[in-house]
Amino acid sequence: MIGFFGSAGLFLETLEKVIVQLKSELADLPFGMNMVYSGNTDLEWATLKMYITHGIHRISAAGFLRLTLPLVAYRLEGIQRQADGAVICPNQIIAKTSRLEIARQFLSPPPEKMLRDLVNQNRITGDQAALAETIPVACDLTAEADSGGHTDNRAAVSLLPSMIDLRDALAETFGYDTPPGIGLGGGIATPRAVAAAFTMGADYVLAGSIHQACVESGTSAAVRQMLAQALQTDVDMAPSANLFERGIKVQVLTRGTLFARRASRLYEIYRSHESLGSLPADVKNEIEDKIFKNSLEAEWESTREFFSAYDPAQLKPAETDPRRKMGLVFRSYLGKAARWAIAGDLSRQKDFQIWCGPAMGAFNEWAAGSFLEHPESRDFKTVAMNLLFGACVVLRRQQVMQGLARAGVLPQDFVGRFRPMELTEMEPYLT
Numbered sequence: 217m218i219g220f221f222g223s224a225g226l227f228l229e230t231l232e233k234v235i236v237q238l239k240s241e242l243a244d245l246p247f248g249m250n251m252v253y254s255g256n257t258d259l260e261w262a263t264l265k266m267y268i269t270h271g272i273h274r275i276s277a278a279g280f281l282r283l284t285l286p287l288v289a290y291r292l293e294g295i296q297r298q299a300d301g302a303v304i305c306p307n308q309i310i311a312k313t314s315r316l317e318i319a320r321q322f323l324s325p326p327p328e329k330m331l332r333d334l335v336n337q338n339r340i341t342g343d344q345a346a347l348a349e350t351i352p353v354a355c356d357l358t359a360e361a362d363s364g365g366h367t368d369n370r371a372a373v374s375l376l377p378s379m380i381d382l383r384d385a386l387a388e389t390f391g392y393d394t395p396p397g398i399g400l401g402g403g404i405a406t407p408r409a410v411a412a413a414f415t416m417g418a419d420y421v422l423a424g425s426i427h428q429a430c431v432e433s434g435t436s437a438a439v440r441q442m443l444a445q446a447l448q449t450d451v452d453m454a455p456s457a458n459l460f461e462r463g464i465k466v467q468v469l470t471r472g473t474l475f476a477r478r479a480s481r482l483y484e485i486y487r488s489h490e491s492l493g494s495l496p497a498d499v500k501n502e503i504e505d506k507i508f509k510n511s512l513e514a515e516w517e518s519t520r521e522f523f524s525a526y527d528p529a530q531l532k533p534a535e536t537d538p539r540r541k542m543g544l545v546f547r548s549y550l551g552k553a554a555r556w557a558i559a560g561d562l563s564r565q566k567d568f569q570i571w572c573g574p575a576m577g578a579f580n581e582w583a584a585g586s587f588l589e590h591p592e593s594r595d596f597k598t599v600a601m602n603l604l605f606g607a608c609v610v611l612r613r614q615q616v617m618q619g620l621a622r623a624g625v626l627p628q629d630f631v632g633r634f635r636p637m638e639l640t641e642m643e644p645y646l647t
């Protein structure tokens with residue numbers, strides 16, 4: 217098992233502190249950091265440079281709409297041929313995408329033009345550029361199906377086989393020594409789902425939503441309680457805080473919170489009006505009373521304060537362009553809604569923004585009636601081991617059943633269920 221620290225929406229300084237903490241607390245345990253596509257190349261260079269400075273050799277590159285030069289530079293930093301002829305890349309990129317056209321870029325060697333640019337910028341040598349032509353940009357790629365947070369809501373059973381076929385085709389074309397692994401994320405929440413992923417040919421699985429309900433997640437007890445009650449249908453798409461103006465959405469919990477509805481209403485208003493000043497009185501009153509619980513003027517002041525610390529570059533255009541100003545104020549509600557949830561501010565519970573996919577409901581349905589029904593019993597290791605160990609049991613049981621069927625013995629309990637187990641119960645089977 218390996219954990220990746222999700223960096224979406226975090227300051228560079230926060231990330232640096234996190235790295236220092238993780239390195240001291242995890243000692244030799246493997247972990248990776250996350251690089252989320254932002255479209256801001258300067259931010260990408262700065263983040264990846266910081267990762268290299270701190271010896272972070274494994275990143276999860278998520279949501280990229282195209283391959284970028286900083287990512288390729290990170291991958292190729294220190295690329296060399298060993299005495300035995302093998303090409304070694306100290307830095308690993310694990311890409312995460314739901315799109316085949318993006319996967320194709322990650323599963324291919326870096327494009328020639330990028331290699332030329334990197335040589336011209338003296339970031340790599342000509343020899344290193346030649347070596348780069350023999351390796352894929354990503355050492356592994358996660359096919360991201362219908363997940364919590366940013367998602368294209370793809371169906372896992374449709375997506376994974378296509379990604380595996382693409383990997384196989386590109387591995388043959390380029391003759392890689394080590395073809396990239398393909399993992400599956402999105403909807404993974406039960407032993408059967410894990411067993412299905414491996415049966416379809418996944419090399420690994422990735423989970424997110426179910427971890428947020430674990431005691432280690434860092435969110436509030438109130439949020440974990442809400443998550444533990446979710447059904448698979450208690451999720452919906454809502455505007456994303458960082459890409460609000462572009463209409464990008466994230467999947468969130470809808471049970472016990474009106475965030476999805478309120479954030480979508482703000483997006484609707486943003487699309488149909490030019491500025492805060494041009495909002496009709498009834499619309500202004502509606503959002504001040506029901507959503508912001510504050511005057512729009514006061515909201516703008518606190519938005520300005522926030523962005524002058526967080527991302528001053530965004531503030532400048534908003535001060536001169538009234539539409540951008542409206543976008544920034546609306547985005548500040550979305551940002552605060554996530555912070556209220558993490559802090560467990562019950563006065564704003566109806567506004568909690570909680571990223572969550574249908575996996576959460578699937579987990580709750582599987583765990584119902586067991587000790588794992590209660591959020592306080594959900595620790596990460598127990599949850600993860602139940603999924604992996606449970607998947608082994610599910611697959612083994614199927615093999616046994618098939619054997620019995622071939623022998624003409626009709627088993628009585630054909631549909632067996634793997635029920636949640638404590639780690640101590642599993643231990644005897646793990647040696």
Ligand SMILES: Cc1cc2nc3c(=O)[nH]c(=O)nc-3n(C[C@H](O)[C@H](O)[C@H](O)COP(=O)(O)O)c2cc1C
Nearest residue numbers: 222223224278363364402403423424425571573575
């Ligand atoms: C609360 C939460 C926070 C997440 N944060 C990030 C993040 O910062 N970066 C990222 O690449 N993915 C993030 N994700 C997505 C997960 O890494 C993972 O791809 C996804 O949750 C898998 O699907 P699942 O939710 O169905 O398990 C987040 C997901 C959740 C639920």
